[in-house]
Amino acid sequence: MLKWSINIQTILAGMSIGLFVYYVIKRMRYRLPPGPWCIPLIGHYKIYSSPEFHLKTAALAKEYGPIIRLSVGPQTWVVLNDINSVLEAMVTKKTDFAGRPQxxxxxxxxxxxxxxxLANYSASWKLHxxxxxxxxRNYLQGDxxxxMIQDNMNKFLDKMAEEKGPFVFKEYMDLIIFHQLYTICFGEKRPVDDPEVKRFIKLDNDLLEKFGSGFFEDVFPYLRHIFTTAKWKKMLVLTEEVLNILRKNxxxxxxxxxxxxxRDFTDSMLIAKQEAKDEGDEAALEILDDTHLVQTISNIFIxxxxxxxxxxxxxxxxxxxFPExxxxxxxxxxxxVGSKQLSMKDRGNLDYTEACIFETMRISNSxxxxxxxxxxxxxxVGGYDVPKGTTVLINYWALHHDPKQWKDPEQFDPHxxxxxxxxxxxxxxxxxxxFSVGRRVCLGESLAKSDILLICANLLQRFEISLPEGVKPNLECHMKGFGMEMPPDYNIVVKERSG
Structure with a gap:
């Protein structure tokens, strides 16, 4: 036991010395962005562990400038807090910053x-x-x-219409979106109370809770072999359950x-695999095996x-x-639109509604x-060196609340x-x-904009939505971790609109 204890102490001491030497050499070689002092190896724990990470880094940017450096355990992170630094990194030097940290x-x-x-930038990633x-594009062409959206919406709007008192809207929204994704990915129109869909929603929510606040093993990866936390073990179980559902389908x-x-997006991927096989395209076949296919579907779903x-x-x-x-x-x-069914052709004339959605994207930090x-x-970036292998974050909250870019940024103003x-x-x-920008811009941006507009417009076409009588709006949002803000828990009352 004594020998084992000495060995562990020796290893940790050696690692500490090695990391300190590496840090000093790195500081001498590069002109790194500025940042506050921190405890070596531990880093800026009170900052990166905080659910208000976005607010803390935005505050630091006022003191150190829009590009700041943080130490997350032994890792160096650079956070970009204004649009100029983001565009320089992600657009002007887009390939340089297109990687993903492991x-x-x-x-x-x-x-x-x-x-x-999450895959790193590479030739196979670009092909994938x-x-x-x-x-x-092939699957979602035409109407x-x-x-599909209208069919899913009608099922759940009918259920919402049966509610005689206040209810939690989020529960309906989860069902609408997950049923819709089942149709996109698997071509299935499942019943509203389908147990597999409900199980998937619960698994996703549980994983979000685990991922949202981060893992000790992410900051110190090597320690997972020495001391594995209960939280990490739970994440492994949840992950396997999600992947097993996708593997089965x-x-x-x-x-x-x-x-x-x-029939659906999964068929579109299988058709692409068949085409690659017919053409003898080994590079494409390599990224179209079952594991890659499951992961691709997972990306679309999650x-x-x-x-x-x-x-x-x-x-x-x-x-x-804001009822007005x-x-x-x-x-x-x-x-x-009137009383007819909403169509994608209406989108070009629903300017105010779409502006409200765009403003929601700006002011919320989802x-x-x-x-x-x-x-x-x-x-x-910004005259500072960013060494190879550095994790770089975009503070979207800082971008969307920058008073230099937005007048009265805390106000909800679709105009x-x-x-x-x-x-x-x-x-x-x-x-x-x-939707980000550059090489890593969201692949489904155009799809998401259309999808969200149709869902929101369908809701407002059919219902007047309000808080229960006597309930005032709650101005406090919920933090999900890593800067993600969620609206406060709230119930709604719906009233069917005439004509």
Missing amino acids: ITSGDVFTEGGKDIT RKIVGKAL LLEN LKEHKETFQPGVN AGADTTRFLIDWFVYFMTR TQAKCQEEIDRV VGFGIPHMTVCDSQ RFLDENGKMKPTKPDSWLP
């Missing part, structure tokens, strides 16, 4: 980086993204998306797949579900908080810091996105980046 928990969930979202983009699809018949449902939850919250804004949206919907970037080579004629401005403000 996060221990992410590596587990992606089965070794076999997905698109290209194939998925083509598959999405398929809007018919992929297996069933492969057994019923018919070349040339495209990323598509979470960003959409959280954003719409915020939108409905703002509609209850809701009334203006409904007046526009009545004038443009994306947090997004997915971390990593430099794939030595680079620079920011409208011209003097009440039409959507042809170009969005530079500092509005809910």
Whole structure:
């Protein structure tokens, strides 16, 4: 026992000395961005462990400038807090900052980086993204998306209409989005009370709770072999359950797949695999094996579900908080659409409603810091050196609340996105980046914008939405970790609109 204790102490002491020497050499070699002093090895624990990470880094930017350096355990992170530094890094030097850091928990969930979202920048990643983009376009062409949304919306709007008192809107939103994704990915229209869909929602919420606040093993990866936390063990179980659901559905699809018949997104990927096989494209086949396919579907499911449902939850919250804004949206919907079924063709005339959605994307912080970037080579931003392998974060809250870019940034004002004629401005403000920018811009941006508009417009076309009588809006949001803000818990009351 004594010998083992001495060995552990020796190892830790050696690691500490080695990291200290590395840190000194790095500081002498590079002109790193400024940042506050911290305890070696531990780093800026009170900052990176805080659910208000975005607010703390934005405050530091006022003291040190928009580009700040933080130590997260033995790792160096650089946080970009203004639009100029973000555009320089992600657009001007886009390839330099297109990597992804190897996060221990992410590596587990992606089965070794076999997905698109967390995979590092490489030739195979570019090919994988290209194939998925083509598959999405092929499947969602025509009026398929809007018919699918309308079908799902009608089922759950009918259920909402049966509510005679206050109810939690978020629970309906989760069901709408997950049922919709089941249809997109697997071509299935499941009953409203389907147990597998409900199980998937619970698993995703549980994983979000675990991922949102981070893992000790992510900061000190090597210690997971010495001391594994209960939280880490729980994450492993949840991850395997999610992947098993997707594996089961992929297996069933492969057994019923018919070349040339495209039932859903999974079929689109299987068709791409068949084409690669026919053409003898070994590079494409390598990223279209079962593991990659499951991970691709997982990206569509998890990323598509979470960003959409959280954003719409915020939108409905703002509609209850600002009933006069809701009334203006409904007046526009009545004038443009009337009582007929909403169509994608109506989108170009629903300017005020879309502006409210864009403003919701700005003022809410449902994306947090997004997915971390990593430099794939030595680079620079704002005159500072950013060494290869550095984790780089975009503080979207700072971008979307920058008083230099937005007048009264804390105010909900959809007119920011409208011209003097009440039409959507042809170009969005530079500092509005809910879908990120550069090489890692969201693959489903155009799909998400259409999807969210149709869902929100459908809700407002059918219902007047309000808080229960006597209840005032709660101005305190909930923090989910890593800068992600959620609206406060709230109930709504719906009243069917006439005609």
